[in-house]
Amino acid sequence: MSEQQYIGKYQIEQRLGSGTFATVYRCHDPDLDTTCAIKLLAENWSEDESARNWFLNEARVMFGIEHPAILRIFTSGTLDDDRPYFVMEYADQGSLADRIRSRRAQGEVFDIHEALDISIAVADGLIVAHDRELVHRDLKPSNILFRTPPDSNGSAEQKDHGPQIKIADFGLARRLEQGANSLAGAGTPHYIAPEQAKGLAEERPDVRNDVYSAATILYEMVAGQVPFPYKSMTQVIAAHLNEEPAAVQDFAPQVPDEMAKVIHDGLAREPEDRIPTAQAWKQQLQVLRNSLNPDGSIAGWISAAPMSGAAAADAPSEPDPVDDETKTIPIGSVTNTRVLDPDEEPAPLDEIPAEETVVREERSNPMAMYVIAAAAIGLLVVGMLGLALSDLVNGGNGSGTTDDTALIVDVNGDDSAGDAELAVPDDSEGSQAGEEPTSTVEPTETPRPEPSPTPDPTATPEPEEDPAVEPIRAILEELPGDSSGVIVLPSGEIVDESGDQQVPAGGTISLWIAAATFDAASSGDLDLDDTVTITEDVQAPGTGMLNSSEYLGDEFSYEEIIGIMLLHSDNSASNILTEAIGGMSQVNEYAEDHGYESTRMQRMLGALDPEQENYTSATDGALFMTRLLDDEIVDPEASEQLRSILEQRSNNETVALDFFGRELPDDAAHANISGLLPATRNEIGYILLTDDGRFVVISLMSGSLDDESGGEAAIAAAIAEIHAELLESGDQDE
Numbered sequence: 044m045s046e047q048q049y050i051g052k053y054q055i056e057q058r059l060g061s062g063t064f065a066t067v068y069r070c071h072d073p074d075l076d077t078t079c080a081i082k083l084l085a086e087n088w089s090e091d092e093s094a095r096n097w098f099l100n101e102a103r104v105m106f107g108i109e110h111p112a113i114l115r116i117f118t119s120g121t122l123d124d125d126r127p128y129f130v131m132e133y134a135d136q137g138s139l140a141d142r143i144r145s146r147r148a149q150g151e152v153f154d155i156h157e158a159l160d161i162s163i164a165v166a167d168g169l170i171v172a173h174d175r176e177l178v179h180r181d182l183k184p185s186n187i188l189f190r191t192p193p194d195s196n197g198s199a200e201q202k203d204h205g206p207q208i209k210i211a212d213f214g215l216a217r218r219l220e221q222g223a224n225s226l227a228g229a230g231t232p233h234y235i236a237p238e239q240a241k242g243l244a245e246e247r248p249d250v251r252n253d254v255y256s257a258a259t260i261l262y263e264m265v266a267g268q269v270p271f272p273y274k275s276m277t278q279v280i281a282a283h284l285n286e287e288p289a290a291v292q293d294f295a296p297q298v299p300d301e302m303a304k305v306i307h308d309g310l311a312r313e314p315e316d317r318i319p320t321a322q323a324w325k326q327q328l329q330v331l332r333n334s335l336n337p338d339g340s341i342a343g344w345i346s347a348a349p350m351s352g353a354a355a356a357d358a359p360s361e362p363d364p365v366d367d368e369t370k371t372i373p374i375g376s377v378t379n380t381r382v383l384d385p386d387e388e389p390a391p392l393d394e395i396p397a398e399e400t401v402v403r404e405e406r407s408n409p410m411a412m413y414v415i416a417a418a419a420i421g422l423l424v425v426g427m428l429g430l431a432l433s434d435l436v437n438g439g440n441g442s443g444t445t446d447d448t449a450l451i452v453d454v455n456g457d458d459s460a461g462d463a464e465l466a467v468p469d470d471s472e473g474s475q476a477g478e479e480p481t482s483t484v485e486p487t488e489t490p491r492p493e494p495s496p497t498p499d500p501t502a503t504p505e506p507e508e509d510p511a512v513e514p515i516r517a518i519l520e521e522l523p524g525d526s527s528g529v530i531v532l533p534s535g536e537i538v539d540e541s542g543d544q545q546v547p548a549g550g551t552i553s554l555w556i557a558a559a560t561f562d563a564a565s566s567g568d569l570d571l572d573d574t575v576t577i578t579e580d581v582q583a584p585g586t587g588m589l590n591s592s593e594y595l596g597d598e599f600s601y602e603e604i605i606g607i608m609l610l611h612s613d614n615s616a617s618n619i620l621t622e623a624i625g626g627m628s629q630v631n632e633y634a635e636d637h638g639y640e641s642t643r644m645q646r647m648l649g650a651l652d653p654e655q656e657n658y659t660s661a662t663d664g665a666l667f668m669t670r671l672l673d674d675e676i677v678d679p680e681a682s683e684q685l686r687s688i689l690e691q692r693s694n695n696e697t698v699a700l701d702f703f704g705r706e707l708p709d710d711a712a713h714a715n716i717s718g719l720l721p722a723t724r725n726e727i728g729y730i731l732l733t734d735d736g737r738f739v740v741i742s743l744m745s746g747s748l749d750d751e752s753g754g755e756a757a758i759a760a761a762i763a764e765i766h767a768e769l770l771e772s773g774d775q776d777e
Contacts, residue, residue, distance in 0.1 A: 050070060050081050050083055051122070051128070052074070053070035053072055053079065053081055054070060054071045054073065055068045055069075055070055055081075056068070056071055057069040059080065060592035060595075065082050065098060066082070066083055066085060067080055067081070067082050068080070068083065070130075072130075078133045079117070079131065080133040081130050081131070082098075083122075083126060083127075083128040084098045084126045085584040088585070089126045095127060098127060100213075101116075101129075102129040104213050108171065108172075108175070110168065110171045111207055112168030112207075112209060113209060114131055114209040114210065115131065115132045116131055117130045134188030134190040134211070135190055136188075136189035136190060137189060138184060138185050138189070139184035139185070139189070139260070139264075140183070140184035140593055142184075142189075143263060143264065144596065146267070147267060152267045152295065153264040155297065155298065155302070155335065155339045156339070157264075158261060158265050159261075159331060159332045159335070161187070161264065162257060162261045163329060164208035165208065165210060165257055166321050166322075166328060167325065168210040169250075169257065169321035169324075170321045170322055172210070173250045173320070178248035178249065178252055179210065179213060179253050180239065180252055180253070181212060181231060182210070182234060182260070183231045183233070183234040183260070183593065184263070185212075185591065185592055187208060187210060187260070188209040188210075189206040192206065231588065231591070232279045232283075232588070233269045233271065233279055234260065234269070235256065235283065236249075236255035238252065240283040241284065249314060250321060251314040251320075253321060254317055254320070255310060257309065258306055258309025258318075258324075261328075262306050262310065265295045265298050266295045267294060267295070268294060271286065271288065280691065287312070290307075291303050291307070297339055299341045300341075301334075301341045305318075305327045305328070309324060508536070509532055509534055509772065510772045511768050511769050511771075511772040512532070515530055515538045515769075516540060518761050519538070519540035519743075520540060521757075521761070522757055522761055523749075523753065523754050523757050524722070524746055524749070524754060525546070525745070525746045526541075526744065526746070527541045527661040528542065528761075529542035529662050529665035529742045530740065530742075530765060531665050531739065531740035532739060532769070533732060533738060533769070537665075539662070542660065542661045542662040542665070543662050544660060545641050545659070545660050546661070546723065546744035546745075546746045547720050547723050547746065548718045548720075548725055548744075549586070549717070549720045549723070550586065550609075550612030550717055550718045550719065551718035551727055552617070552648070552659060552718070553608050553612065553616075553617050553648075554667055554685075554716060554727070555630055555634050555642055555659070555667070556620050556644075557605050557608065557620070557685060558681075558685075559629055559633035560601065560605060560620045560623070561605075561678075561681035561684075561685075562677050563624040563625075563629070564601075565678060568624065568625075571602040571605075572600050575598065575599060575600075575604065575619055576597070576598050577589055577595055577596065577598075577599070577615075578595065579595065581618065582595075582615050583617075583650075584614070585614040585649040586611070586612045587607075587611050587612060587614050587616060588611050589607060589616055589619075590613075590614070590615050590649075601623060604616045604620055605684075605688070608620060609685075609688045609692060610688060612716075612719070614649040615649070617647075618647045618648055618649065621647065627644040627645070627646075627647070631643055634663075639659075639663040639667070640663070642658070642659040642660070642663045643659075645658075659725075659744075660744070661727075661743060661744045662742070664725075664742035664744070665741075665742040668740045668742065669740055670682075671685055672729060672738055686714060689714040690712075690714040692714070692715075693715050693728070702717060702755045703715035703726040703728050703741070703758075703762055705755075706759045706760055706763035707763055712730070712731040713728055713729065713730040713731065714728055715728020715741075718744075722748045722749075723744075723745065723746045723748065724745050724748065724751070725744045725745075726741070726742070726743045726758055726762065727741075727743075728741060728742075732766075732770060739766070739769055741762055743758055
C-alpha cells in the first residue's frame with residue numbers, strides 16, 4: 044500500500060474536488076466498513092501556520108453540530124508530513140451545483156415546489172449556524188450537498204422523503220464577534236453579498252450575508268442563471284456594488300409575484316433593506332410553500348412578517364441616486380456623461396471614448412466606468428510622473444525638463460547603484476546612448492598664453508533632496524524580517540532600501556505573466572478572445588477560485604483569465620496563461636527583454652519546490668508600476684486594462700490579501716497586488732496623492748517573517764506612514 048493511496052488509515056477511492064487550500068477525497072473507513080469524505084490541507088500550505096489555522100477553523104466550528112441540514116465532522120488527524128485532515132459525512136448524491144449544471148444543459152430549471160423545498164432546508168441549516176453565532180459567508184450551490192438518508196429500518200416513508208440536504212464547507216465561517224479572515228477570500232463572487240464585495244478590512248460577519256447568498260441560489264434555481272451572470276469577475280463584483288438584479292420574472296415568468304417579491308427582498312443591496320434573519324427568510328419561504336397550488340400559483344397569500352426597507356414598497360420605485368463613491372473608481376476625472384437606455388447593449392470597451400462616461404438607467408454599466416477612470420489615469424500620469432520618469436530614462440536628453448540630476452537618490456553612496464536599478468533600456472532611434480559621434484576637424488595647434496589667475500569657480504549647488512526621502516528611508520528600515528523596498532516619489536526621486544534583494548513572490552509574479560500574455564497577443568501569437576475550458580487537469584492547488592469544482596466545465600476567454608488571475612491571485616489562471624504563451628521560458632524572456640533583472644519563473648504556480656522558487660524584487664516591482672502608470676506595459680491599451688483590474692482588486696479586496704490599503708484613509712485612491720507565501724508578504728502598487736495626478740509607487744517585500752500577522756500589520760502601517768509623509772511634504776512645498 045503506497046502513501047498516495049491512504050490518508051491515515053482511510054483508503055482513498057476518489058478525488059472529489061479541490062478548493063483554495065485543500066482537496067477533498069472519498070475514502071473507505073476499514074474499521075467501520077463505511078464511506079466517508081476527508082478534507083486534506085494542500086501540500087504547498089503545509090508549513091504556513093496561518094493556513095493551518097484557517098483550515099482547522101472549519102473542523103472546529105462544525106464539530107459537534109448534529110443537525111440534518113449540516114454536514115457532520117467526525118474526527119481529525121495529521122499525516123506524517125504534518126498536514127492536518129478531518130473526516131466528514133460523505134454526501135453520495137452530489138451537490139446542488141451538479142443539479143443546476145445538469146438542468147441547464149437540458150434547458151430546464153427547477154420546479155417551484157422543489158426550489159422552495161431545497162431553500163427551506165438550507166434555511167434550517169443557516170438558522171442552526173446563526174444560533175451558534177456562526178456566519179457561513181461562502182454559501183453557494185457547490186456547498187449544498189445531497190445525501191441518501193440512513194435507512195436502518197428500510198421504511199418506505201424514509202425513502203419518500205428524498206435525500207437529505209447538507210450545508211458544507213464552513214471554511215470561511217466566522218463568529219459574529221470576529222472580523223474578516225486575513226487568508227481566504229470572503230465568498231465566491233457570484234453569490235456574495237454587496238457588503239462582502241466591498242471587502243473592507245473592518246467588515247464584520249453578518250447573518251444577512253448568508254440571507255443574500257441564499258436568495259441568490261433560489262433565484263438561480265428558478266431563473267436558470269444568477270442575478271449577475273457576467274463571466275468577467277470584475278463586472279460581477281461591480282454589479283453587486285452598483286446594480287439592481289434583473290427581475291426574476293424576466294427569466295422565470297412562472298414565478299408568482301409574491302415569490303418574486305420575497306426573492307428580491309432577500310437580494311436587497313443594503314443590509315438594512317434585506318430580510319433580516321435566516322428565521323425570517325425561512326418563514327417567508329414556508330408560507331409560500333404552504334400556499335402553492337399544484338400549478339405553481341399562490342393561494343391566499345398572507346405575508347408572514349412585516350417587510351423592511353425597500354421590500355415594503357409594492358409600487359416600482361424611482362432608481363436610487365448614484366453615489367459618486369460607488370459609481371467610479373476615485374482616480375482621475377471624466378466628462379461628457381451620456382445615458383443609455385436600459386435595454387441598449389453597451390458598446391465594446393475599446394469603442395468607448397476615453398472622455399465619456401456611460402451610465403445605464405436603473406442598471407448601470409460599472410465596468411465601463413472603471414475603464415474610463417483607468418483611461419483618465421493615463422492622461423494624468425503622462426502630464427506629470429510620466430514626463431519626469433522619461434527624463435530618468437533618457438538622461439535628460441530633450442525629454443521636456445532641464446534639471447534631471449535630482450531624480451535618483453543613491454542611499455548606499457554608490458553613484459552608479461541607483462541609476463542601474465530603475466533605468467529603463469532605451470533602444471529608440473536618436474537616443475543619447477545610441478547616437479554615433481559627429482566627426483570634427485582637429486583644430487590647428489596654436490601657442491597658448493600663460494593662464495592668468497582666476498577666481499575659484501562658484502560651486503554648483505547640489506540638487507535639493509525631497510524632504511520626504513529621509514523620513515521614508517527610516518520607515519523602510521523598521522520593516523520586520525528580511526525586507527526590501529523601493530519608493531518612487533512624485534518628483535521621480537527613488538528611495539531605495541536594499542531594493543535589489545530577491546524575495547520569493549506569490550501573486551506578484553502574475554504581473555509579469557499578464558504582461559507577457561498581452562505581449563504575445565500584440566505580436567499575434569495569442570488571441571485573447573479564444574477560450575479555455577476549466578478541467579481538473581488545469582486546476583492548481585493554492586490560492587484562487589478556478590480550482591473549485593464550481594467552475595469545472597465553464598469556459599473563459601484568455602482576457603477573462605487575466606482578470607481572474609490578478610483579481611484573485613489565481614494559481615490555475617496563472618498556469619493556464621503561462622502554458623498558452625509557450626511556457627515559463629516566454630515569461631522569463633519578456634522579463635529579460637524589458638530589463639527586469641530579478642524576476643524569474645522557475646515552476647508553475649501551486650507546485651512546491653524550494654529549489655525552483657519563483658522570485659522578483661522590490662526594484663522590479665517599482666519599475667513595473669512606474670511603466671504601468673506611463674502606459675508602457677506592452678502598449679497603452681494593455682496598460683489601461685491592467686490598471687483597471689488592479690484598481691478593481693484594490694477597491695473590492697475580494698481575496699482579503701490587501702495589506703497595502705488596510706490603513707490608508709478611505710479617500711486614498713490606490714491600486715496594488717499582493718504576494719503571499721509562508722513567512723513572506725509582498726506589496727506592489729501606487730497611490731494617487733492629489734487630484735492633480737501626483738502618484739507615489741510603493742514596492743515592499745518582506746521575507747523570513749517570524750510573526751506573519753505582525754508583518755502584515757507592519758507593511759500596512761509603513762504604507763500609511765509613507766502616504767502621510769508625502770502629503771505633509773507636499774503641503775509644505777506648496
